[in-house]
C-alpha cells in the first residue's frame with residue numbers, strides 16, 4: 001500500500017511517501033503565498049524520486065497548520081497526533097516529544113502505543129519557536145545555519161531576560177554594544193528559547209525517553225541548550241523536520 | 257426513545273423561557289436608563305455587591321452592575337475596541353481587568369451600550385474581594401464628578417472558616433451602609449422591602465444551584481453557552497420577584513427536559529466543563545466543539561458565580577437549603593443582613609481568593625458528579641480575580657485523571673485572543689479525547 005503524509009507547516013511543506021509502512025521518498029518545499037503550487041511541487045518531487053505518480057497513492061493524510069487546506073487529502077490530523085505517531089515509529093521508547101517549528105513549539109507526552117496523553121503548545125508569542133532564532137540571527141548578522149555552531153563555541157553564559165522577540169532583539173543590540181561576543185550572544189539566544197521550551201514541556205511532565213523534532217532540531221546550539229536545561233539526553237532523529245509528515249503517512253497506512 | 261440519527265444522538269428543542277430571559281434583561285437596562293424619568297434613583301456597583309440593600313430605598317431604585325455591563329460591551333467587538341482605546345488613551349494600562357476597562361471606556365465616551373449617552377448614576381454601591389473592585393469605582397466616582405461611593409469589604413476568609421466576628425464585621429458594614437444610603441438620598445429606609453429583597457436573592461441563588469444540579473443528567477438539558485444567557489439575571493437583579501419567578505419557570509422547564517431526555521446539544525457524546533468567563537467575542541468555540549459531539553455542561557464559574565451549594569444527604573453537591581426553609585427568622589433589619597452575609601459567604605467563587613486548593617476541590621467534584629470527560633481552562637488575562645491559581649487548578653484536575661486543555665485569552669479584550677490557534681488547539685484536544693468531527 002502506498003500512502004502519503006503531508007505536513008503543511010507555517011514555513012515549509014514536508015511530504016513523506018510510504019510503501020507498506022517503509023519510507024520510500026520525501027521532499028521539503030518552502031511554502032510561499034501559493035500553497036497549492038507548493039503542494040504540487042512537493043508531491044511531484046517526492047514521487048519523481050521513486051518513479052510514481054499521484055494516482056499510485058492510495059491514501060493521503062495531511063497535518064500541520066495548513067492541514068485543512070490540502071485538497072485531495074483523505075483525512076487531516078493535528079500535529080500533536082502526527083508527531084506522536086511518527087516518533088514512536090522511529091523509536092518506540094519515546095514518551096515525550098518536543099517539536100519546535102517556525103511558528104510554534106509544542107510538547108507531547110505519549111504512551112507506548114503512540115497515543116497522546118497530554119500536550120502543551122506555546123501561546124501567541126514567537127519566543128520558543130523557530131521564528132525567534134531567525135530574528136535573532138538577523139540581529140547578529142549571521143546566517144541562520146551558522147547560529148548553532150557559533151553558540152557551541154561560547155565561553156560563558158549570558159542571561160537574556162526578554163520574553164518576546166521584539167524585546168529580545170533590543171536586548172541583543174545592547175549586548176552587541178556591551179561588546180559581548182557573537183558566540184556568547186548566540187548561546188544566550190538558544191538558552192532563552194530552551195528555557196521557554198523546557199517550562200512548556202514540564203507542563204506536560206517530561207517522561208523519558210525524550211525526542212526533539214521539527215526544523216529547529218537541526219540547530220545544534222539549541223539542542224545543546226535544551227539538553228542542559230532539561231538535564232537529560234535527547235534523541236534527535238536523522239530527519240527531524242519530517243517526523244510529522246511521517247506520522248501522517250503512517251496514520252494514512254492504518255486507514256485511521 | 258431519545259436516540260435519533262447517527263450524528264444527532266438526542267432529541268432537542270429550544271428553551272421555552274428563552275424569550276422571557278431576553279425581555280427581563282433588556283428591561284433591566286432600560287429601567288436603569290429611564291429611572292430618572294420616573295423620579296427614581298440610579299446606582300452602580302459590582303455584580304457581587306449586596307444589591308438587595310438599596311431596595312429598601314423604594315421600588316424606583318435601579319442598579320447597573322458593572323461586570324455584566326462590561327461583558328455586554330465585550331460581545332460587541334467594535335464598541336469594545338472603542339471603549340478599550342478610550343481607556344488606554346486616558347492612561348489606564350492594558351493589563352487591567354478588561355470589564356473594568358470596557359466600563360470606564362463607556363463612561364469616558366459617554367456611550368451607553370444600549371443606546372444614547374451613559375446614564376449618570378446617583379451613587380456607587382460596591383463590595384470588595386478582588387483587587388480591582390474598590391479601585392474600579394473610585395475611578396467611576398471621580399469620572400462621574402465625585403458621586404458618593406460606599407464599599408463593603410467582604411474579604412473575611414473562606415466559608416468553612418467563618419466565625420461570628422467575621423460575619424459581624426460584614427453585618428456592621430451593611431448597617432453603616434444603610435445609614436449612609438439614607439443620608440445621601442434623603443429617603444427613609446424601609447426594612448420590609450429589604451427583607452423581601454434578601455429573601456428573593458436567596459431564593460434565586462438557590463434555584464440556580466438546583467437548575468445547575470439538574471444538568472448532571474445525560475444528555476445535559478442545558479449547554480454552557482445558553483447558560484450564559486440564563487444566569488445573567490443573578491448578576492443583574494436577583495432580588496426582584498420577577499427574577500424569582502423566572503428561575504422557578506426555568507427550573508420546571510429543565511426538570512421536564514431531564515424527564516424527557518431533551519438535550520441541549522443533540523450530538524452529545526462527550527461532556528466538557530470550562531472555567532472562568534469565556535472570551536465573549538468568541539462564543540463560537542462552543543458551537544465548534546458541538547460539531548465533535550462535545551458539549552460544555554457548565555463550569556464552576558457558571559454554576560458558582562452566584563449559585564449557592566451544599567452537601568446533600570446522599571453526599572452529592574446540590575442546592576443549599578435556604579434559611580427560610582430551615583425556619584430561620586428573618587423579620588428584622590439585623591436578621592435580614594445577618595442571613596444575607598452568611599448566605600453570600602458560601603459563594604463558591606469567593607473561596608479561591610484564599611487558596612486555589614479550595615477551588616480545585618470544587619472543580620474536581622463538579623467534574624466527577626457531572627460526568628465530565630475533559631476540561632477547558634481559559635487562562636483569562638482579562639480577570640485576575642477568577643484566574644488566580646488556575647494553573648494550580650489544572651494540575652489538580654490532571655491528578656484526578658481529567659484531561660485538561662488550557663488556552664489563553666481575554667474575556668473582554670479580543671486583541672488577546674488568537675482565534676485560529678485556539679480552534680486548532682481544540683482540534684488537538686478533541687483528537688486526544690478520541691472524537692472525530694461529525695459535521
Ligand code: SF4
Pocket residue numbers: 323353354355356386387388389638639640641642
Ligand atoms: S478582575 Fe475579574 S474578579 Fe476582579 S473585578 Fe475584574 S472581572 Fe471581577
